[in-house]
Amino acid sequence: MKIAQVAPLIESVPPKLYGGTERVVSYLTEELVAQGHDVTLFASGDSTTSAKLVPCCEQSLRSNPAVRDPIPYYMMMVDKIRRMASAFDIIHFHIDQFQFPVFRTVAQKTLTTLHGRQDLPDLQLLYSAFPEMSLVSISDSQREPIPYAKFAGTVYHGLPQALHRPTFDPRGGYLAFLGRISPEKRLDRAIEIARATGFPLKIAAKVDAVDVEYFDEKIKPLLQGDGIHFVGEISDREKAKFLGEASALLFPIDWPEPFGMVMIEAMACGTPVLAFDHGSVREVIDEGITGFIVDNVENAIAALPGVLALDRVRIRERFDERFTSASMAKAYVALYARNFATASRVPASRIEEITSHETLVN
Template identity: 60%
Template structure:
């Protein structure tokens, strides 16, 4: 198939450090190329891919110097896709809602993966208006706010099997990996570690929008807890050692998490996850097998003492079975094929009492 992948332009594909959506676009794109599909990737010029890269800006916009207008860059990219739409069997978008008005005449060949939360104002109304666009959810729970949207399927994220190496033994510390933001609850992670008497390493970026939260809420907690180390933002080369060395990943979220990529990154290393039972978490973590689902600080502290009994080799095997990039790509290809088959099926309409096939 001829497939266009439309990536966000805030980060390169894959991103230099933090960036979940761009990372998934990369893994999917490379698997599709490996499977023999003709893939065109619309992304920043500093992206790395075996697909046909169509550069839409010099570097990922988050790292670009000087003032920039992300909406303008994305609109120019989508206009390029619109002009070339007939070159593709499938146009797979990962840019939220931005492409709906520009690509509506090509909606039959468009698939949109919803990477974010769907309980925000006006999203339900938007999907009533643009109900001709097929959507993919990244967890069943994510669909909750708009259950009647035009869902084509649910595809859990996946990782290349050789991306993060398995670590049979840990170095005893707890890990927090992600963003410093209120919904990720690094404050809970710190409290869990302090009350459990365990060292904690925090590898996280601080977005400009969260600087006040970091300075006023989290930094004082880090500086007041001798066993807590703030590592900062890390890249893929550092991630394997960071997650593989952890006794457990703490994922104490306080929001309807659509998926939680860091959870399966930990599982790839054989590292169990102690996670609050919100959003997609129970779809990803098998309680008592790949980690523990908790609903309070007290419960999380108890699980820190019990997590060593979990089988790290079994956790890795579970990751390989459920969360490989090859499985993810296969799930998407099945949806692509269904879309093509549906597009080739004639619609039957009645004209003057006679049934007529309309392609």
Template identity: 55%
Template sequence: MKIAQVAPLYEAVPPKLYGGTERVVAHLTDALVDLGHDVTLFSSADAETRARLIPVRDQAIRLDPAPLKSDLAAHLTMVSEVLARADEFDIIHFHTDMIHFPVFSRMADRTITTLHGRLDLKDLAGVYERWPEFGLVSISDDQRRPLPFASWKATVHHGMPGELYRFSPESKGYLAFLGRISPEKRPDRAIQIATALNKPLKMAAKVDAADKIYWETVIKPMVDANPLVEFVGEIADHQKSEFLGGAEALLFPIDWPEPFGLVMIEAMACGTPVVAFRCGSTPEVIDDGHTGYLVDTIEQAVAAAGRAHLLDRAAIRARFDLRYSATAMARRYLDVYGDLLARRPFAEEALPDVVTRLRPSEDRSFAAIA
């Protein structure tokens, strides 16, 4: 099958440091290539991929030192480039929210769009009501709740290449926080939990410009005043095995409708249990009592983190391999692509081999696939 993957231009594919969507696109693209498909990636020129790369910007936006940049202009240029080559592909898979909708409305049946962000924003409903012809994929069932009427075709949980993460059979006794320093990620809760347990906490986190005041006025004073807390800063993929694998538990104390939470499965790949607040996608990702614990209060989180060392780290890694590998993710997307092809007019006559080989079952729920 000839597949186009269209990535956002904010981060490299995969990102050099923090970044979720572009990391998922990178792993999906390579997994599809490994499964024998002809894949083209539209991205910035600093992408690293086994697919054919069509660069549409000299480098990813966030690490571009140019003082003045237009992310809208960059993405419109990319959409135009994809449109010019659209006839080359059986499937065009967009990861760029809705920016392509006005341009691709006449060929929407050749596209699938994965939505990677939160969907409870004021203006989104009007867009998905206006362009119902675009098939959508959610990254968790919970993510769909603000837009139940949208044209959902499947939920596909994220996956990662297992070989990127080293399994650690034993921890080094500290707790970990990995992500962004922002109010919805609740790093303050992580510090409270570690302090209550008198356990060291290592925080590897990115501080966005938008969160600088929160960092300087709320979190940094908590870090500076607490000898248990070590702020590591932003880390890259090659540092995650050591950081997450050494942790007794990953704290995921979020306070927002998390669409997925990639760091949870990164921890699981290292064998590290996750203590997550029951919010957004966490009940779909964490098997309570097996790969971690789901909690509703600080007191519950303290108790859960205190017994996380009792969980079987090898079983946690095995669950990652079963549900969250990059290959498992790619196979689920191939089911989505096959369904899209099968529903096109004259699909059997136009692409009989592809449709027959990839025709999925009618049940597109994650439970039916896992």
């Protein structure tokens, strides 16, 4: 099967540091190539892939100080894909909804994975206007605000199985916070939990331009004193040690998290997760096995001893069972085959054949 993967242009694929969607696109693309598919990646020119790369800008937009508005670059990207569309059996978009007006007449040839929150009124109007566009959610909770949209399925994110080596005997003695510093991620809660339990807290986090004021006014004052260590952004290579040596990951969110990549990154390292009950958390965390789920800071403080007592070997086993990139790619290929069969008028009885390795290798 000839597959186009369309990545955001904000970061390279894979991103050098933070960049959740671009990282998922990279893992999926590399796994599809490894499974024998003919894959073309539309992404920034500084991306690295074993697929065929079609650069849609010279470098990631975030790294280019000359870029003020990303929309023109996405318009040019969508037009480039439109001109090449006949070369592909399926076009898989990860760029929100820029492509909807252009590809609605060939909607069955496309899939769009939604990577962000969907509880915004403007988005509800958009999906009503383009009901033929086939969507993929990254958790069932993500799709709750738009039940009328055309969902092909839910596919959880996955990581390469060998990406992070687990640490079953951590020696760091600290709690970890990994992600973005923004109001909805609630680093303030993580700091409160760490101080109340007497654990050091290490913070590996990115501060976007839009969140600088929040960081300066609300978070910086909380970083003063012993036990709170701000590390800054870290790369994939650094994550295994950062998460693996941690006693637990704190995930004290206060928003409808669509998935929460950091939770499965911690699981891959054998590290338990203490998470707040929002968005996808109950779909990702197996409570009492890979972590505990709470609804306030007081309950988090009380739950921490139980979190620390969880079996790290079993945590890694659950990651292997549920969240590898191989499992993610297999789930997407099943959706591709269904769309391909419909668009090409292939009998339904052949869908299983189409998804087999032998049939898909060109």
